Amino acid sequence: MARWQPDAPGRLAAAALDLFEEHGYENTTVIEIAERAGLTKSTFFRHFRDKREVLFGENALTGLLVEAIAAAPPSAGPLEAVAHALDVLGSEFFAGDRRGFSARRQAVLDANPELREREARKRIGLVDSMVEALERRGVPGRTAKVAAKLGGLAWEIAHDEWIGTSGEDFASLVREVLAEVREVSAAG
C-alpha cells in the first residue's frame, strides 16, 4: 500500500521545474522528476497523467473559481462576481511567496510550444468553467461569456505584470486592468 506523501504534487512540480530549467523539458523524464522529488514513478502517475501535466496542477484552480463565483454576494453583477473570484485566486494561489515559482514556470512554458499549447487549452477550460458558474447565477449566455472572458483577459495581463518587476499584488493588478477595460471600451 502506498504511503501518503505530504504535498506530493507540489514537490513533483518543483522538481520538474528545476529539471526543465537545467536540462530542458524535452530531455527530462518522469523517472528523473520523481527521483529528484524523492518520490516514486507510481506516485507521479497517481497525480499527473504525463510529464506535460506536471506544471498544470490538479484542477484546483477550476474548483476555486467556480466556488468563488457562486459565493459572490447576490447583488454582485457578473463582472463583479468574476473579480471576486480573481481576488480569491490572488490570496489563495498567486500570493507573494509563489511569485518566484510562477515567474520561473512561465519562462519554461514560454520556451516550449507544447507547454504553451497546454496552457492555452487550460485557460480556455477555466474561462468555460466561469461561464457555467455565471449562468448558474442566472446571467444570460452572451453576458456570461463576455464577463468570463474579461476575467480571463484581466488574469492574463495581471499575471504577466505580477511575475514581472512591479511588486504589486495580483488582485490589485486585476482591478487596474479591469479599470483599463472600462476606459478602453467606453472610448470605443
Next chain:
Amino acid sequence: MARWQPDAPGRLAAAALDLFEEHGYENTTVIEIAERAGLTKSTFFRHFRDKREVLFGENALTGLLVEAIAAAPPSAGPLEAVAHALDVLGSEFFAGDRRGFSARRQAVLDANPELREREARKRIGLVDSMVEALERRGVPGRTAKVAAKLGGLAWEIAHDEWIGTSGEDFASLVREVLAEVREVSAAG
C-alpha cells in the same frame, strides 16, 4: 517545374475538411488530401508544413489585421482601430458565402484536441500581432494589450454566433459584443 495551381490552398483545405468529416482527422493522410484536391503531395507541402496546418490558412489573417489597424483613421482610439480591423475581416474573410465552410471547420476543430490547441495558439499569435500594430500607432503597452484582447474576445464570441443560426453578419455581431463589453465593464 511545378505548374501554378489556382487557389491550391483553398482546394486543399476544402478537400481536407471533406476527408476529416468522412474518416476523421487521425485517419486522413496528406496524400489523400492532395489526391482529393486533384493536386500533388509536393503542392501540399509548398503551402502547408503538415496535415495539422491545412485548416489554418497561410497567415493571411495576420497581414489583413495588421494592415487594417495601421490604416484606421488617426483619430480612431485603440478599440476603434481594432473594430475597424474586424470589419475588414468580416467583409474579406467571414463573408456570407464562407459561413457553411466555417461552421463545418469549427465542428472538426471542436472534435479534435490537437486541432483545438493549434487554434488556441493561432489566436494568441493574432492577438499579439494586433498588440504590435497598436503599439506602432503609439498606443501604450497595457492599453494595446487590453484593446487587442478585447478584439480577440469579440471575434471569438461573434464567430461562434455567426456560424450558428443567427443569420447576422460577422461585423454586426462584433459591434454587438463590443457594446456588451462596454455595458458589462461599466456595471463592474
